[in-house]
Amino acid sequence: MTYSDTPVPLRLKPSRQFPFLARHPWVHAHALAETGHNLKSGQVVDLLDFDGNWVARGVVNPGSRLRIRLYAFDANIEINEQHWRSRIDAAIARRRLTGPLDPQAAERIVFSESDLLSGLIVDRYADCLGVQFTAGALLRWQQPILEHLRSALSARAIMVRVDEKTAKHEGIEPQNEWFEGTEQQEPVLYSENGLQLAVDLHAGQKTGGYLDQRLNHLAAARYMKGRSVLDVCCYNGGFGLVALKQGAKSVVGIDSSQAALDQAQQAVTRNGLGNDSDSTISFAQGDCFDELKRLGDEGQRFDAVILDPPRFAGSRHQVDTALRAYRRLNSLAVDLVPPGGILVTCSCSGRVSRSEFLNMLLDVGRRKRRDLIVLENRGPAPDHPCAISCPESDYLKCIIAEVQ
Template sequence: MEYSSTPIPLRLKPSRQFPFLARHPWVHAHALSETGDDLACGQVVDLLDFEGNWIARGLINPNSRLRIRLYSFDANVQMDDAFFLARIDAAIARRRLTGELDTHGAERIVFSESDLLSGLIVDRYADCLGVQFTAGALTRWQAPILSHLQRTLSARGVMVRMDEKTAKYEGLETLNEWLDGNAIEESVIYTQNGLKCAVDLHGGQKTGGYLDQRLNHLAAAQYMNGRRVLDVCCYNGGFGLLALKHGAASVTGIDSSAPAIEQAKQAIVRNGLDTDSFGSTDYRIADCFDELKRLGEAAQSFDAVILDPPRFAGNRHQVDTAMRAYRRINAMAVDLLPPGGVLVTCSCSGRVSRTDFLNMLLDVGRRRRRDLVMLENRGPAPDHPIAISCPETDYLKCVIAQVE
């Protein structure tokens, strides 16, 4: 299919315009009276209300249920290479509001809707980039976007990805390749919170790591001195290793991923945390629910329990199931804590609101007849900003509480 040089107008159904007047960027197919099935993926379109009034400009993907992603609410703005590259430059500048570039560190450079670039995620690890496209329509600009990122950030290597699930929904092929074939075989080493971390940009998950939690790792570690810590869904050890560095008496880490456990063990050695100067460690492969149940039945206890489970709610239909899962895992964690113990509990489910998450903890305390005193109510690091017009970007909750 060919692209029209002028935006194609598409109308909404009656009374469907209100989210977009509030600048929400997602237009699902069921909201449109004209669905644009015959248009090319990446065609620029103008969104109109049912009466024909102009609302916004975006890109269409006729293969996706998320039919249009909106990028501009100014009819005078032309969407071309310069438009998207300017948005990337603005996102990079936004990161520098909190400090100078740490060339050895890591940060999220572009965070999709939060940086007004729906469908693009970019993470920087030292001098390498992990780039993930989650919008098929945006791949029309893939070449100039990648070239600009590599040049602007002086990247030694750029890993480009679109995972299998996203590709299926967007009607495209999966992506998992190095830009221009410049492959980096070894893990990329970067520093975070005083630790040397490693990321496998080719074989790892998404864009490589979970940078949104890094300040929460540091905040939680301040409470761990002298404590016996259980790190549940520990992945590669972000919470537990920093707890160890800050004086934890011991750290037990559990995760269902064998590669993640192996990465955690390697990180312990890489950072010299396996010496007598630090507490003991025990990292093992296990299902989080099964292991928590086993530890409870064995009447074991810990001075601190950290919960960082994967996303339980991928869409609005899974919220009730997710809340039951959060209630269950937090109740089992509370059962392992003596009075005065510390619970660090997280949710990365954007469909679960902060209010819902706190109400879940309230219910856990009521059912277990325990008082939970919230010490900190946290979100992601500032390189994961929140777009006020897109509540789904306020996804990460991290509560640090003392359990009495």
């Protein structure tokens, strides 16, 4: 497929330039006066305001409603293979600002918009990489991007993914395959919070696992010593496993995925947890709402409840529905916590703001006639930075509160 070496100009509708003057990277089709339907996905374009003034440079995908992703706000910057290599190198260097590389650990290397690489996510698990493309236009440069990642990070194996939902929105084919010459048959082992964990890069969710909560796992565990803990939406056991290692009396993990619970149980065995007569851990498959209601109806109580549900709001139209779901989930959880107990409650819905999430908790306390005292108001690990120009990248909320 051939592309024009010269960026193709596309104009915005009148008065639509202001978000992009503030360096927001997403240009939706409805903002454009010229749709770009006749262009190839991956063509470099210059975004102009309605009067023809240069605004930014990006890459178009005529098959996506998110028509252009912007990568340069300086007309002297060219978008080519060297551009991607430089941005990846900058993202890697950004991770080293908080400390040297731990070759046995896991970290996010590239976080899409937050690393000025909209549509690319890269996670490192020890010496293997999980790479997720969420922008169809970037597939034009998939080969050089992957080759540079392999070289820059000395990666032994690279799993490349385009999930079905992304493929549908971007007008491309799903992808789930090893980058050439880097096949890895067994789960990849890595260290996190003093535990040895495993990730299935081929079958796991997203890039294989979730790394954004790992420091929150450790922070929450400090409040769990000697307590009975209910870990709801536990996935592969992140919060509960660290809590048990840090001295929790007992942990019950609940998740709707039996495969995730199997991974959690394997991690228990691998790390020799729950063998002490003073600590126990168990898992149960079930819907989070149904299980919380059942435990409440049975009169069970826990010294601490952890809520880490999947994203409830994928678009701004779903925010109200999501807040109702968070309200119901947290209300059920508060019923299980005695005075002086701990509630750890999380939201990974970027469309739900931190203030909206806190107001939801305020409403829960009002309805239940309970005081919720926030001990820590946390976000993701530093390798999941937030780009000020793209507030959607500030997505993760983790509130640790005492319930009175």
